[in-house]
Amino acid sequence: MSLFALGDLHLHFQTPLKARMQKDRVWKNHEEKFYQNCIELIHPDDTLVLVGDHSWGKNLSECGQDLQYISDLPGHKVLLRGNHDMFWDAKKTKSLNEQFQGRLFFLQDNYFPYRDYALVGTKGHCFEGPFYLNRRGQILGWDEENEIHSSKLVAREAERLRNSFEAARRDGYRRFIMFLHYPPTSILEEESVFTAMAEEYGAEHVIYAHSHGESRFHDSIQGEHHGVQYHLASGDFLRWRPLQIL
Numbered sequence: 001m002s003l004f005a006l007g008d009l010h011l012h013f014q015t016p017l018k019a020r021m022q023k024d025r026v027w028k029n030h031e032e033k034f035y036q037n038c039i040e041l042i043h044p045d046d047t048l049v050l051v052g053d054h055s056w057g058k059n060l061s062e063c064g065q066d067l068q069y070i071s072d073l074p075g076h077k078v079l080l081r082g083n084h085d086m087f088w089d090a091k092k093t094k095s096l097n098e099q100f101q102g103r104l105f106f107l108q109d110n111y112f113p114y115r116d117y118a119l120v121g122t123k124g125h126c127f128e129g130p131f132y133l134n135r136r137g138q139i140l141g142w143d144e145e146n147e148i149h150s151s152k153l154v155a156r157e158a159e160r161l162r163n164s165f166e167a168a169r170r171d172g173y174r175r176f177i178m179f180l181h182y183p184p185t186s187i188l189e190e191e192s193v194f195t196a197m198a199e200e201y202g203a204e205h206v207i208y209a210h211s212h213g214e215s216r217f218h219d220s221i222q223g224e225h226h227g228v229q230y231h232l233a234s235g236d237f238l239r240w241r242p243l244q245i246l
């Protein structure tokens with residue numbers, strides 16, 4: 001009974017893959033590579049958390065085949081909301097869970113049990129710039145208006161994450177694995193409301209995605225930080241091989 005994670009599948013069975021991805025070899029037949037790796041690694045009683053950005057489809061009817069592909073993967077599938085998951089209105093998590101009961105679990109304002117752990121999570125948010133650089137690449141400033149907007153989104157997502165932790169705690173869970181779609185910290189930072197919450201509740205691991213493309217792999221923290229293990233699990237970073245957490 002193992003726990004795996006991977007994010008940013010950006011499935012496109014019903015929609016075209018973005019042009020910049022078509023040119024990148026790592027995205028060539030990526031859904032086939034991922035499927036084969038899952039078949040090889042994941043058993044029916046394992047759990048696979050997909051860390052957001054599942055589909056390019058703009059609504060449920062444009063995501064049907066993508067969600068069917070995910071359903072057909074081995075193990076229990078838990079989905080986190082990514083910034084591109086337009087099919088998933090934050091207010092409709094409950095109805096998605098009813099609709100896909102027994103096939104997919106949508107993680108937001110709730111938790112998923114795994115052994116004696118609660119898997120908790122939310123989309124998260126961080127400030128990604130734009131930054132203004134000089135010719136030597138040194139930062140001169142950044143978009144302050146955008147940063148203010150980001151901090152509002154961070155506060156809302158922090159509330160959702162706390163709902164998730166508290167729902168698990170009410171049911172007696174004391175061990176946590178935490179998932180975010182966005183990196184846990186903004187670029188250039190090592191602390192955030194999300195890292196603070198991971199420490200407060202004693203989460204053992206924090207898994208995030210969203211940073212894909214080689215230039216983004218080091219946007220946030222990885223490895224041990226204040227007793228918590230941080231992992232980047234974007235699909236291209238992992239070369240479509242699910243990351244085993246436990």
Ligand SMILES: [Fe+2]
Pocket residue numbers: 008010053082084210212
């Ligand atoms: Fe993505």
Ligand SMILES: [Fe+2]
Pocket residue numbers: 053082083084181210211
């Ligand atoms: Fe994303």
